[in-house]
Amino acid sequence: MVNLELYRVFYTVAKCGSLTKASEELFISQPAVSQAIKQLETQLGGQLFTRTRKGMELTETGGKQIFKTVEEALRLFDMAEGKFAELKDTATGVLRICASDTVSTHILLPIIKEYHEKYPNVKIFLHNRTSSETIENLKMKKGDIGFVNLPIDDSDINLISSVVVLHDTFVASKQFEEKLGNGVIDLKILQDYPLLMLELSTATRQAIISFAHSQGIHLHPEIEVASLELMTELAKNGIGIACIPREFVKHELEEEKSLFEIKVSPSLPTRAIGLALPKSEIMTFAVKEFIKMVNERNKEIK
Numbered sequence: 001m002v003n004l005e006l007y008r009v010f011y012t013v014a015k016c017g018s019l020t021k022a023s024e025e026l027f028i029s030q031p032a033v034s035q036a037i038k039q040l041e042t043q044l045g046g047q048l049f050t051r052t053r054k055g056m057e058l059t060e061t062g063g064k065q066i067f068k069t070v071e072e073a074l075r076l077f078d079m080a081e082g083k084f085a086e087l088k089d090t091a092t093g094v095l096r097i098c099a100s101d102t103v104s105t106h107i108l109l110p111i112i113k114e115y116h117e118k119y120p121n122v123k124i125f126l127h128n129r130t131s132s133e134t135i136e137n138l139k140m141k142k143g144d145i146g147f148v149n150l151p152i153d154d155s156d157i158n159l160i161s162s163v164v165v166l167h168d169t170f171v172a173s174k175q176f177e178e179k180l181g182n183g184v185i186d187l188k189i190l191q192d193y194p195l196l197m198l199e200l201s202t203a204t205r206q207a208i209i210s211f212a213h214s215q216g217i218h219l220h221p222e223i224e225v226a227s228l229e230l231m232t233e234l235a236k237n238g239i240g241i242a243c244i245p246r247e248f249v250k251h252e253l254e255e256e257k258s259l260f261e262i263k264v265s266p267s268l269p270t271r272a273i274g275l276a277l278p279k280s281e282i283m284t285f286a287v288k289e290f291i292k293m294v295n296e297r298n299k300e301i302k
Helices: 004-016 019-026 030-044 063-089 101-118 131-139 174-180 187-192 203-214 228-236 250-255 285-301
Strands: 049-052 055-058 093-099 122-128 145-150 157-172 195-198 223-225 241-245 260-262 270-278
Touching (some): 004 063, 019 030, 101 145, 131 145, 174 260
Parallel strands (some): 093 122, 195 241
Antiparallel strands (some): 157 241
8 A cells, every 4th residue: 555645745746846845845855755756656657757957747647647636635635634633622523421310410510501601513412321321321332421320340431530429318307307406316217217219220229228238227218209309309398308419408408408417327338420431432522621621520529
């Protein structure tokens, strides 16, 4: 296969009509230009130029026959390189984000808003998926970025970083405060109260139940819900005690004060949400910029 640079030298010599001028434009020596022309002629099996007093002229049956084709080919290659450069420096195209409803609402919403305002030409697809579904989407190259519950052990995806640490806790309305709001209580006491939890299929519920079982405690929710938002509203209305990440009810605890935190012993272990990418994929500028915004927001939270 012929080296593309030989064709570029050929085109430059033909355009300049001089080995000297071509060497100046290409920033290589004149002997190197001459050698490249000889190499291309040898590989093609014919003469491309004739020397005249005016300089280098294309031969009728060689150089002139291929000049237009080479010129168009080099133009297309330059265009391809330009488009690739745009991918590295311009946020365009599509960004496919896989995350749970909870992560999307409580973590990604402000980031997506900021990103869309800064890069309106990027079309964003937000796929609401569980952690296991997100991992499968990344493996099948159906997502560009995924947010998953940690820890995970899967060599078929790239785990980039931990995005946010979550502190699961129990919260309730004021009507439970007299019995459960004074100091730290034993976790097993909550077995006797109406509990609100996410569905069993969620990573949040599984982590809490697994920890409770390790302590010999069996927490059976009276009501199971599909979203943290609904569970928060039920807790605010006194329906039961919600188990929910503290980070997602800061407004209700600190500003609105419609809920209070029940301190238990042993306390629930912390969890983390991680950012993952498909294996062996080259990141576009659009993906890099979104990750950059996620990391910057993470620093602000910390």
